[in-house]
Amino acid sequence: MKKTMTLITAGVLTVGMLAGCGAKNDTNGGNASEGGGDSNEKVTLTVWGMGEEAKTLPKFADEFTKENPNIKVNVQALPWDQGHDKLLTAVASKKGPDVVQMGSSWVAEFADAGVLADLSPYVTQYPELNPDNFYPGAVAAGKYNDKYVSSPWYVETRVLFYRTDMLKSVGFDKAPATWDELSDAAQKLTKAGGSGKYGMSIDPKEQSLGFMFARQNGANWFTADNQPNFNDPKFVEAVSYVNSFYQNGSAPKDLGLDIVPAFKEGILPMFISGPWMIKLIQDQAPEINGKWALAVLPKKENNMSVLGGSNLSIFEYSKNKDAAAKFVAYMSKAETQLKWMDSTSSLPAVTSAWDNDKLKNDPNYQVIGEQLKTAQPMPVLKSWAQIGDSYLKHFEVIYRSNADVKKEMDSFNADAAKLMK
């Protein structure tokens, strides 16, 4: 069992000491930052990539070096769950990567700490970085207080995955198009499936879903003076709607099954998830090929989905900002993004890349492209991680004990107001 004291203190102490050393280097590096992008000088960029896709990144870094022989790129692959801790250390030591892949939920806190460089000065030199090239939602996710701190790299959005054969058997020839139809289909599927089968999966640990449904119901998350508005009647109505799936038994509270096998066996014939699931289902459940499809989310007032993905940021303490911007610009080219899609199946954030035949003709990608048009990110707020966490806790009370939704959302709203102060 770890010693808690050391947990907190040793970490802070070590980074504190590193900070002492880092500051000196920074002053020395002041001059170098201007010469960094000079074509005669050789520079080495450190790039931090996260998760699976970071393993493919070195191949693209080599291509980039082929075009720019003076810039060597050193890619470090970090697992997502360690990325945040690593970045904290980098912030404390003021020494870290030149370019870093940011999950959209991290942008606010790190931008608030002032460690992400403003990209707008580079837009004239590298037109690839122009915000107009990207999905507007993705640009919004990369902005903090109107400062353009990270450039969209790839995007994803949530759509409805459903078993065409099973929906047909309960009378739905196409995917449910409205909230009412979705609820109706889910209940019919549950009834038709019998014990141990459900209508759809709504992951109760996914914090963005509740906010997404609320927005579809026309709720504004914030009041005009930027106060949380999570107990708005429309928000409450949306949460009650989500809760109804758990209460009438059409969505499981704790199933403990992975989604792909459950989808294959028809235990969960519908679920809401992102494009990465396409390949997973194709690989892990080839038996149901042709028996499932994607659809845009059912609508209430609208059917806006959540926009996620990854952005690329330049670290404020980088000495080679110019070279770093060049690299980010390279990764933002439509052709690089398409190649990137081929090797990692993550979707391009550059809108012009979507003219590509593969994206245009594939029915699954068509659905996602359609959904992307209106998808909006979660708010870029420093305290959002905590607010989302708080939502999950209050929602857990609601779906587990069928608590009064209005009362619970009142209490959540009060918590959120406190967190936003």
Add this chain to the structure above:
Amino acid sequence: MKGFLNRQAPYVFIAPTLILLTLFSLVPIVVALVISLTDMDLGGLANFDSIGFIGFDNYVEVLTDPVFMKSILNTLFYVVIGVPLVILFSLAVALLINLGTSRIFKAFRVVYYLPSVTNIVAVAVVWSYLYNPSLGLFNYLLNAIGLPDVQWLTQPTTAKLSLILLALWKAVGLNMIIFIAALQGIPKSYYEAAQLDGASLWQQVTKITIPMLRFAIFFVSITTMIGWLQFFEEPFVMTNGGPLDGTLSVSLFIYQNGFKFNNFGYAAAGSFVLFVFIIAITLIQLRLQKNESDMT
């Protein structure tokens, strides 16, 4: 010169330990104390100028935080149920293994010790399958004998007990080794004398073995108690504090506030409360032990 060396020698020998202790324990504790009086967050980490001194606000806030209170109650639940079980089970296993003379008991020593050296993440993967509501072995066995499913990790109180079960399984081995070492330190002549007087096996165990093990039991209870007050890995890897904060321990609360939400000052204040708590409980235990040894 020789006298000087003689006088200095002990300090030279303890210097490495002292330096390490100061660098990695004492200084961090002081730093944490300072941080706990500030509003340090991620911005403060990047730029020390933005750190503000806020006195005891963090302490007031953390002590009135219902989630923190819940985590304290959970931790006490773990300690009150877990620690006696660990001592009981490891002592029982040690006694039984020590009584056995056959070779197989040596093998069982390894069997009981293995969980202690197994990586917690690997353990967590296996145990979360055992507890899995749909595929879990435990529910399968319950169903096989006609009992209903148990919500191992999804009902707050049951989840606490499930984590205690896991931690117990993991903790028995190490403490068993300590007890076995202590058992083998008891001179054989005591038992021979007792046998000559016609003492039964039970009498030998209760009149000789247990009293002779008093110091080992004391040692194990203090280390186990401190360990369980810092209960962290099991809820961290298995439940992440859920459901409904039902398995949230104080250490996990500190971790989440410090490294997930970047409220370093708040987390440091929480860790200090825990620190004081542990010191107080250890002092009480030491005092009790002293009273007891005075009596005998």
